[in-house]
Amino acid sequence: MECNLFACITEVKVKFMFNINKLFFICSLSLGLVCSLDGGAATLESAVVEQQLANGLRVLVKPDRRAPVVVSMVWYRVGSIDEHNGQTGVAHMLEHMMFKGTRKLGVGEFSKRIAAAGGRENAFTSNDYTGYFQTLHKSALPLAFELEADRMANLMMNPAEFDKEIKVVMEERRWRTDDKPLALVRERLMATALIAHPARNPVVGWMNDLENMRLEDAQAFYNTWYAPNNATIVVVGDVEPAAVFALAQQHFGTIASKSLPVRKPQLEPPALGMNQIRVQAPAELPYVLMAYRAPRLQNSQNDSEYYALEMLEGILSGHEAARLPQRMVKTDQIANSAGAEYDGIGQGPGFFYLRGTPGAGRTAEQVEQALRREVKRVVDEGVTEDELNRVKAQLMAAQVYQRDSMFYQAQQIGWIEMSGFSHWDLDILMQQLQKVTVDQIRAVAKKYLIDSQLTVAYLEPQPLSGQKRPSAPPAGVRHAN
Amino acid sequence: MRINQFIQMSLCWLLWCGIGLQQAWAILPISHWTTTTGAKVYFVANPGLPMLDVAVDFPAGSVYDQASKAGVAGLTQGLLRLGVDGLSEDQIAQQFADVGAQLGGRIDDDRAGLSLRMLSEPRLRTVALTLMSRLLRAPDYPELVVAREKARLIDALKESALKPDTQVGKLFSQLVYGSHPYAIQSDAASVARITRADLRAFHQQHFVAERAIVAIMGDVTRAEAERIAEQLTQGLPRATAPALTLPVVERLNRGVTRIVAHPALQSHILIGGPGIARADPDYFALFVGNHILGGGGFVSRITEAVRQQRGLAYSAYSYFAPQRWGGMFVIGMQTRRDQANEALSVTRQVLAEYVAQGPTAAELEAAKQNIVGGFPLRIDSNRKIIEYLSAIGFYQLPLTYLDDFVMRVEQVSAADIRAAFARRVDPAKMVTVVVGADRDETQTESKP
Numbered sequence: 001m002e003c004n005l006f007a008c009i010t011e012v013k014v015k016f017m018f019n020i021n022k023l024f025f026i027c028s029l030s031l032g033l034v035c036s037l038d039g040g041a042a043t044l045e046s047a048v049v050e051q052q053l054a055n056g057l058r059v060l061v062k063p064d065r066r067a068p069v070v071v072s073m074v075w076y077r078v079g080s081i082d083e084h085n086g087q088t089g090v091a092h093m094l095e096h097m098m099f100k101g102t103r104k105l106g107v108g109e110f111s112k113r114i115a116a117a118g119g120r121e122n123a124f125t126s127n128d129y130t131g132y133f134q135t136l137h138k139s140a141l142p143l144a145f146e147l148e149a150d151r152m153a154n155l156m157m158n159p160a161e162f163d164k165e166i167k168v169v170m171e172e173r174r175w176r177t178d179d180k181p182l183a184l185v186r187e188r189l190m191a192t193a194l195i196a197h198p199a200r201n202p203v204v205g206w207m208n209d210l211e212n213m214r215l216e217d218a219q220a221f222y223n224t225w226y227a228p229n230n231a232t233i234v235v236v237g238d239v240e241p242a243a244v245f246a247l248a249q250q251h252f253g254t255i256a257s258k259s260l261p262v263r264k265p266q267l268e269p270p271a272l273g274m275n276q277i278r279v280q281a282p283a284e285l286p287y288v289l290m291a292y293r294a295p296r297l298q299n300s301q302n303d304s305e306y307y308a309l310e311m312l313e314g315i316l317s318g319h320e321a322a323r324l325p326q327r328m329v330k331t332d333q334i335a336n337s338a339g340a341e342y343d344g345i346g347q348g349p350g351f352f353y354l355r356g357t358p359g360a361g362r363t364a365e366q367v368e369q370a371l372r373r374e375v376k377r378v379v380d381e382g383v384t385e386d387e388l389n390r391v392k393a394q395l396m397a398a399q400v401y402q403r404d405s406m407f408y409q410a411q412q413i414g415w416i417e418m419s420g421f422s423h424w425d426l427d428i429l430m431q432q433l434q435k436v437t438v439d440q441i442r443a444v445a446k447k448y449l450i451d452s453q454l455t456v457a458y459l460e461p462q463p464l465s466g467q468k469r470p471s472a473p474p475a476g477v478r479h480a481n
Numbered sequence: 482m483r484i485n486q487f488i489q490m491s492l493c494w495l496l497w498c499g500i501g502l503q504q505a506w507a508i509l510p511i512s513h514w515t516t517t518t519g520a521k522v523y524f525v526a527n528p529g530l531p532m533l534d535v536a537v538d539f540p541a542g543s544v545y546d547q548a549s550k551a552g553v554a555g556l557t558q559g560l561l562r563l564g565v566d567g568l569s570e571d572q573i574a575q576q577f578a579d580v581g582a583q584l585g586g587r588i589d590d591d592r593a594g595l596s597l598r599m600l601s602e603p604r605l606r607t608v609a610l611t612l613m614s615r616l617l618r619a620p621d622y623p624e625l626v627v628a629r630e631k632a633r634l635i636d637a638l639k640e641s642a643l644k645p646d647t648q649v650g651k652l653f654s655q656l657v658y659g660s661h662p663y664a665i666q667s668d669a670a671s672v673a674r675i676t677r678a679d680l681r682a683f684h685q686q687h688f689v690a691e692r693a694i695v696a697i698m699g700d701v702t703r704a705e706a707e708r709i710a711e712q713l714t715q716g717l718p719r720a721t722a723p724a725l726t727l728p729v730v731e732r733l734n735r736g737v738t739r740i741v742a743h744p745a746l747q748s749h750i751l752i753g754g755p756g757i758a759r760a761d762p763d764y765f766a767l768f769v770g771n772h773i774l775g776g777g778g779f780v781s782r783i784t785e786a787v788r789q790q791r792g793l794a795y796s797a798y799s800y801f802a803p804q805r806w807g808g809m810f811v812i813g814m815q816t817r818r819d820q821a822n823e824a825l826s827v828t829r830q831v832l833a834e835y836v837a838q839g840p841t842a843a844e845l846e847a848a849k850q851n852i853v854g855g856f857p858l859r860i861d862s863n864r865k866i867i868e869y870l871s872a873i874g875f876y877q878l879p880l881t882y883l884d885d886f887v888m889r890v891e892q893v894s895a896a897d898i899r900a901a902f903a904r905r906v907d908p909a910k911m912v913t914v915v916v917g918a919d920r921d922e923t924q925t926e927s928k929p
Binding site: 066067107115135167168170178283319359390398403404 | 583642
């Protein structure tokens with residue numbers, strides 16, 4: 001039967017190429033919809049049709065008639081990087097509250113009406129954006145629009161519901177992060193690698209901020225950021241674009257736009273040398289996670305470095321015979337697993353990550369040294385045409401495979417739009433990736449994978465026998481009542 | 482036969498792909514035949530995208546492990562791709578990558594096998610399918626690879642053994658399945674005993690042509706699919722003995738609660754017991770009934786009581802996991818450790834009430850609306866459809882399973898649900914496991 005033990009995965013990540021773009025999705029529902037995405041690359045072959053309403057709301061439609069199904073998403077260009085000091089987690093908390101009633105709908109009624117229409121729904125929050133989606137029979141799209149338009153303008157937060165939901169979010173944080181050593185390592189690494197940029201804070205929020213969060217905080221965030229001129233609707237499915245535009249006008253057209261705050265750039269100051277941190281948590285095996293500062297894509301036509309770093313990721317860990325698994329896991333047997341990941345699209349600084357888990361009897365430091373040797377090998381000797389062509393072949397195929405999932409296609413369109421680009425750029429990205437040369441890959445490795453730009457986090461396993469960890473918060477600091 | 486209007490329209494994109502008259506009413510026109518090697522094939526053509534998915538599965542899951550060498554089934558499947566008649570693991574991975582093919586596979590309690598997603602262009606797909614058929618037929622299990630993968634598996638088992646979610650799942654499974662082979666679990670000691678010869682023998686015994694289930698979905702014709710199925714099963718080991726028959730999971734004669742010390746911030750809780758086999762006549766009553774109890778997301782009773790009303794957990798759910806020889810019924814959640822008792826008592830009360838009274842008419846109607854209305858979402862991609870093909874083949878479900886699905890759901894009554902739960906779920910005889918407490922504790926809840 002249909003069942004999911006843990007339906008929404010800890011960090012559901014949009015696979016842009018081989019690995020992931022590190023988008024921290026946090027899903028509001030824990031059941032009913034698996035948020036993990038099929039692999040696939042970026043280019044979308046059939047055209048996206050676009051219209052903007054007078055109030056600034058953008059509507060992007062991509063017809064896909066393989067089944068009488070529609071995926072409808074509303075993306076708000078606001079995420080955890082827009083949170084202020086002491087309010088980390090408020091973007092995600094607000095996402096939860098969006099299911100808790102409006103001036104028209106009672107608590108839980110949103111979900112009941114979607115369910116009655118045969119739909120599945122959920123939502124996600126990331127650094128840069130917050131998204132809400134339904135997958136339904138195409139005949140139910142008007143219902144999805146009606147309900148989304150209602151909560152875009154008429155959310156009503158009830159204090160009793162807020163007090164229960166913040167407890168749910170704290171449980172979510174314990175489950176996602178506090179009891180998961182690798183998630184803790186990543187959280188602490190980000191908080192170390194970045195000093196000023198708010199991407200240093202976890203999307204789910206620090207526990208103490210959750211303990212002290214008020215309804216007014218979420219309300220203010222909603223009032224500030226939830227507006228048609230800060231939203232984009234993405235619809236993929238068996239629909240006519242003109243009909244979708246008319247439907248959008250009907251439901252969203254009367255919502256007033258707002259004057260949005262001007263975002264401060266909050267540019268991260270330059271790194272002044274290598275950082276190292278150690279994270280102690282109950283575990284059997286150590287782990288090392290290395291993060292090099294790397295460029296973000298600014299201009300999709302000209303930033304060859306971005307494309308070269310993406311292909312480097314593929315060559316290092318894009319398939320089973322890629323360099324890191326081949327060398328470190330199979331041949332030298334230093335690591336039980338090893339991988340690379342480039343996060344180069346979106347707000348805030350980019351990073352190129354390397355990671356590995358040592359095999360029995362090996363240390364995290366040995367794995368780190370092996371990862372550094374692989375970097376040095378790329379810098380000294382470059383990569384081969386065969387390796388590069390293999391990655392390009394995978395990309396071409398993935399371009400076809402991703403069309404098997406309407407949800408994935410909608411996710412891609414929304415993601416690239418929220419990252420400051422256009423859906424048209426998805427095609428450009430794919431073309432540019434195919435043009436990358438072996439020399440460019442060697443050059444970016446040499447330029448960016450250097451110690452002064454590096455933060456290293458080591459997991460130091462602790463035995464279970466130790467009593468409760470000091471990180472355990474005092475129970476129910478504010479919500480004990 | 483009542484078929485919802487829009488469902489009839491639903492997969493019309495599949496209807497024009499060369500099907501016989503007698504299948505013209507089918508939602509999903511599944512072609513079925515047996516290869517010359519004896520394998521059963523399930524095929525749906527979809528020329529809409531230039532891609533092809535295939536899956537070949539065998540009754541070779543971990544239920545066929547011997548307790549002393551638990552892990553053989555998993556390694557036999559996992560190492561299929563790591564060496565075959567002269568090709569190294571890297572050469573294999575490179576060949577697939579070069580044609581953009583993605584090799585996958587499955588190993589669960591019942592089934593094991595490989596799957597492959599590829600472009601349907603004949604030259605590319607031929608490379609990929611030829612290699613896949615070699616992997617299924619004659620894996621090498623090179624000594625060095627076996628030693629390395631055993632070591633990695635042992636490390637992974639040790640690592641996961643510390644995790645509260647793994648601990649709770651393993652202990653729960655042992656208590657629910659008791660002496661049934663589904664309870665067998667690998668550990669460092671059992672894996673250490675495994676040899677290359679064990680893997681070869683398991684492959685010879687279980688990866689046999691006559692018991693293979695071949696699912697094919699995508700951009701090929703029936704004639705091409707026939708050739709592909711022959712190719713994939715040609716040269717497989719042959720059955721030398723009748724297929725193994727295992728007993729069905731037995732009911733529990735008493736309840737038990739096990740509390741396990743663990744320093745995690747949350748207690749991981751599982752409550753449940755034996756469920757049903759996949760072919761059980763109660764399947765649909767329990768499927769619909771569980772949707773109302775804990776399978777329907779936000780609008781289910783358990784989520785409502787545990788999360789919506791009390792904020793005790795992020796995730797709270799229930800499900801039946803039907804397998805070939807029986808299965809389990811599970812309710813699960815995680816909550817801050819000092820709230821574990823509250824969560825347990827709330828959940829037990831919800832379950833007891835539901836088993837005693839069954840769903841309300843409104844709940845049943847809402848569940849049917851969701852399941853029936855959402856039916857097109859179950860089959861809106863090649864990926865989802867091939868999963869159904871494999872399951873229909875393996876669990877010997879009728880070829881009309883998907884055609885009948887909506888009707889079977891519609892037919893379920895509140896009385897059916899109450900009766901099925903009464904037969905299958907006894908709230909007084911549940912297994913409860915809580916990992917994440919200060920000290921270990923065992924309570925036996927009712928006498929035999």
